[in-house]
Amino acid sequence: MSPDRGDRRAVTAGFGALLSRYRTKTWLGGAVVAGLTVSAAMALRLALSPVAHFYYLPVMPAIMTTALLGRRSSVGLAIVLAIIGCELVVRRDSIADTLANAALFIVVAWAVAEACFRLRAALDAAQTMARDMARRELLLDSILTSTPIITLDCDGRTRRVTQGAAALLGVAPNGALNQPFETLLPGFGAAALQAAQRSDGASRTLWRASRRPNGDAALLTVAAHQLPDDADPEHTVLTLTDQSQAEAARRRERELNDRLSSVWRLNSMGEMAATLAHELNQPLSAAAVYLHTGQADLARIGPVAQPTLRTLDLAKAQLLRAGDIIRRMREMISNGSRAFTEERAAQMIRDLEPVVALIGQDTGVVIRIQTDDEDDHVLADRIQLQQALTNLIRNAVDAVIDRDDGQVTVTGRALGAEGYEISVRDNGPGIAEAQMDHIFHPMISTKTGGMGLGLSVTRSIVESHGSALAVSRPQGGGACFTFRLSRPTESEIP
Numbered sequence: 001m002s003p004d005r006g007d008r009r010a011v012t013a014g015f016g017a018l019l020s021r022y023r024t025k026t027w028l029g030g031a032v033v034a035g036l037t038v039s040a041a042m043a044l045r046l047a048l049s050p051v052a053h054f055y056y057l058p059v060m061p062a063i064m065t066t067a068l069l070g071r072r073s074s075v076g077l078a079i080v081l082a083i084i085g086c087e088l089v090v091r092r093d094s095i096a097d098t099l100a101n102a103a104l105f106i107v108v109a110w111a112v113a114e115a116c117f118r119l120r121a122a123l124d125a126a127q128t129m130a131r132d133m134a135r136r137e138l139l140l141d142s143i144l145t146s147t148p149i150i151t152l153d154c155d156g157r158t159r160r161v162t163q164g165a166a167a168l169l170g171v172a173p174n175g176a177l178n179q180p181f182e183t184l185l186p187g188f189g190a191a192a193l194q195a196a197q198r199s200d201g202a203s204r205t206l207w208r209a210s211r212r213p214n215g216d217a218a219l220l221t222v223a224a225h226q227l228p229d230d231a232d233p234e235h236t237v238l239t240l241t242d243q244s245q246a247e248a249a250r251r252r253e254r255e256l257n258d259r260l261s262s263v264w265r266l267n268s269m270g271e272m273a274a275t276l277a278h279e280l281n282q283p284l285s286a287a288a289v290y291l292h293t294g295q296a297d298l299a300r301i302g303p304v305a306q307p308t309l310r311t312l313d314l315a316k317a318q319l320l321r322a323g324d325i326i327r328r329m330r331e332m333i334s335n336g337s338r339a340f341t342e343e344r345a346a347q348m349i350r351d352l353e354p355v356v357a358l359i360g361q362d363t364g365v366v367i368r369i370q371t372d373d374e375d376d377h378v379l380a381d382r383i384q385l386q387q388a389l390t391n392l393i394r395n396a397v398d399a400v401i402d403r404d405d406g407q408v409t410v411t412g413r414a415l416g417a418e419g420y421e422i423s424v425r426d427n428g429p430g431i432a433e434a435q436m437d438h439i440f441h442p443m444i445s446t447k448t449g450g451m452g453l454g455l456s457v458t459r460s461i462v463e464s465h466g467s468a469l470a471v472s473r474p475q476g477g478g479a480c481f482t483f484r485l486s487r488p489t490e491s492e493i494p
């Protein structure tokens, strides 16, 4: 708003306030105003009579004043008083002259009074508007004080720095006025300003404010809006948003996710050790048996030197010991890590949502979770099962990561007494027919840097739940891994 317009509005509102202060609402008050103003007018008229005959003209201000301060009836009274007064003071040539002048006066006086009434209504409206505007400005000021907003002039210099903005930037509101915004937010130059305007809302670029008294640097996003009026001194409005807490929360979420991943990785290593133990146990036992048979064959051929027999016995004992160590390790892994409890399958899947969201965020793949939330009681080792699911989801994401429309769907279906079925489906290339047979074998991977353990670990987790991990190639393409969890009562899980 220009200063001229502001001044005019203040004058109008002031005049309106003055009138309403002296305005009378009663009939008696109006009559007094009419009487006093008409008397004053008649006195003026008498005083002027040696100079000239003014007839009704001097009475007009009285009519106007009465109209501005009194009621319509007061104006009627003033007109009557004015006619009587004028007739008493001025001698007329004829009755017709008297009547004609009086009639003319009534018409003109009433028209003037009507204009005054309208002026009065307009002044009242202006006064109400001024009051509303003042209230709104107050409200706006109080909102602005706490909102971090900075306005810039056409040259990019600060015109207004709200307390909220000053607190975020760690400067005094007045000390930050009239300087290039870049001095308050290092690096935020003309290019950044343009980018913030283009982003049509909060720009996602994070800016680090440098000068906070406690040494902390706030992380901010800046949204810029340019006002259409080029001549307005406050040309650009910058809205700052403190992202420090959100950023800290995001960092913490990532840390937790990393820790969760490393727990899962360790778990995978445990499973791998169990698989290896299983694989090694057989050749070790076979070697012990071969040694024993060899020893017997030697004894049959002829006498064998004692040191040779002792060495063979030692070798056998070491093989048996290695087998024993491996057996104990397997027992420890399988007994120590399984904890089957009654679980809600849908909840177990939904608890993965934050991790899944992060995977989706990092890869740009859309991951949907759809579950039957009723009738989802199962017997499961929650941690192991969530690890198995995460393995399948990660594989599915890897399979679609190069596609623009990559999608992964995790589905949970209640099958009544049959249990609860969980599947992970993607729209990637799927599993080649030739690969189907050995896809679950350990150490088989088509990925650079892949260990080929995920599926074998997942399968042993699923199998330890008394189920089987099935893979299929659905009609629409992609791959689908499915397994079923049994109900708590009918479970045959060890």
Ligand code: ADP
Pocket: 395, 396, 399, 426, 428, 429, 430, 431, 439, 444, 445, 446, 447, 449, 450, 451, 452, 453, 454, 455, 456, 479
């Ligand atoms: P890794 O992920 O380390 O390769 P996995 O045992 O998890 O080990 O997977 C073995 C292989 O199975 C993968 O390298 C990939 O070729 C194939 N595979 C697994 N899941 C999928 C899937 N959803 N779509 C296509 N291929 C898959």
